[in-house]
Amino acid sequence: MSSNSYKLILVVSDLSNSEIPSHVKEMFSTAKLNYVICLGNVGNKNNVNYLKSLSNNFYIVYGDKDDFDDNLKEVETLKIDSFTIGIINGFQVVPWRDLYSLSSIRSKFNCDILLHGFTGIQSFQTLNGKHYLNPGSLSGNANRINTSITPGFMVLLIDNDYGVCYKYELKENSKKVNILKSEFKKLPDEEDNNKNVEED
Numbered sequence: 648m649s650s651n652s653y654k655l656i657l658v659v660s661d662l663s664n665s666e667i668p669s670h671v672k673e674m675f676s677t678a679k680l681n682y683v684i685c686l687g688n689v690g691n692k693n694n695v696n697y698l699k700s701l702s703n704n705f706y707i708v709y710g711d712k713d714d715f716d717d718n719l720k721e722v723e724t725l726k727i728d729s730f731t732i733g734i735i736n737g738f739q740v741v742p743w744r745d746l747y748s749l750s751s752i753r754s755k756f757n758c759d760i761l762l763h764g765f766t767g768i769q770s771f772q773t774l775n776g777k778h779y780l781n782p783g784s785l786s787g788n789a790n791r792i793n794t795s796i797t798p799g800f801m802v803l804l805i806d807n808d809y810g811v812c813y814k815y816e817l818k819e820n821s822k823k824v825n826i827l828k829s830e831f832k833k834l835p836d837e838e839d840n841n842k843n844v845e846e847d
Contacts, residue, residue, distance in 0.1 A: 653806040654727050656682040657701065658782045660736070660764025660800075663712065664690030665786035667697065670822045671800075675701055678802070682727065686764035686782065687719070687736035688712045710736040710765065724756050729808040729833045733758035737765030737781070743792055746772055749779050759833050760810075767796040769814050773845040776834040780812060787817070808833040 657680050683702040687710025689695055695716075699705045709719035723734040733756040740748045744766050753761040760778045767790050769783035780801060784790070787798030798817040803810055809832055816825040829847040 653804045654681040655679060656684060656727070656803040656805065658684045658686070658762055658780065658801040658803060659698065659785045660686035660782050661688040661710070661767055661784035661786060661788075661790070662690050662694050663688055663784070663786045663788040663790075664694075665788060667694065667785065668817075671785075671817065672697075674824075682706070682725075684732075684734060684762060686710070686734060686762055688764065691715055706734060708734050708736055711738040722756065724758060727805050730760055730805060730810065731756075731758040732760045732762060734762050737763035740765070744768070744770075746774055746779060750774055750777070753777055753779070765792075766790075767793050769797075769799050769801070769816070771812055771814065771829045771831075771847040773831065778831050782814075783816075787819070 655678060657675065680702040682704040683698050685698050685707040687708050692715055695707065706723050706725060707719060708723050709721050713719055721735065725732050733753055735752065742748060749761055749763060760780060762780050764781060766781060767784035768781060770781045772779040782801035783799040784796050785798055785800050787796045789796060799815050802813045812829045812831065814827040
């Protein structure tokens with residue numbers, strides 16, 4: 648992957664009206680972000696305006712707690728290099744966190760990657776060659792699904808048909824960060840159905 652051609656994408660979700668910690672803002676501000684994607688439940692316009700300031704390419708969808716803006720869409724799609732990416736909050740998924748329900752939603756938009764939030768739990772899953780990414784909760788606040796949540800976010804690097812996902816976990820009352828790396832590719836359509844469930 649050439650450092651001159653990859654796209655750097657920040658993916659966040661579920662701020663729940665919380666202030667973004669200053670050391671996290673410092674991390675964001677030093678990155679040369681090509682895209683910022685927010686999966687909803689951002690809480691207020693101040694958080695939206697801050698995230699929007701990080702990149703000229705900003706995307707956000709409606710979460711079930713985003714009553715401050717009636718114009719937010721529930722679903723967005725965008726194309727980054729070879730990947731078509733679908734964006735939802737995840738409250739629409741029944742049962743919550745169910746991979747096959749996520750797959751049904753993904754297939755409606757014919758996307759290679761489905762970004763989803765809501766649960767507060769980070770995950771990177773692959774089913775039949777399609778990828779399902781949840782960046783977790785940036786705030787770490789408890790929700791109706793989980794009472795104990797480690798705050799975090801994701802950063803994606805995409806170059807043509809190849810990608811890397813970095814999962815950032817923020818340690819409580821600390822500036823320490825755990826980073827986990829997963830690699831993924833866009834497969835030709837005829838190869839998709841030969842892949843089983845994979846999870847990192």
